[in-house]
Amino acid sequence: MSRDGKKRVEHLLSHVFELPKDLVMDLPRITMLGDMQVHVENHRGIIEYAKEKIRISTGCGELLINGSGLVLRNILPDEIVVDGRIRSIAILE
Incomplete structure (x- = not known):
């Protein structure tokens, strides 16, 4: 199954069973508090820190x-x- 097909199935499952998309689709939940704090849930680790x-x-x-x-x-x-x-946040594929 292609990546897009898998995402469509996961999206459909989350909708039908009323489950949070971040859990079903392995997506991060990113919460920002102004420009002072970022809270990231469902991560896979730190790549670089400075x-x-x-x-x-x-x-x-x-x-x-x-x-x-x-x-x-x-x-x-x-x-x-x-x-x-915090100046900017970006998601890079």
Whole structure:
């Protein structure tokens, strides 16, 4: 089955059974608090960590957080919290 076909089936299953898409489709849940904090759930690990850039692996690609004074507050198997001045967030495939 192609990647697009698999995503359609997962989307349909989440809709029919009323399940959260982030769980069924292995998607990250990203929550931002202003420009001061990013909370990432359902990640696959840290790729790069610096005070100006953090790269996090996710099920839909790589999450790139740019800013200044970036600090990893919590690193748990299923969630990461980043504090600092957030300038941009991007998802790279």
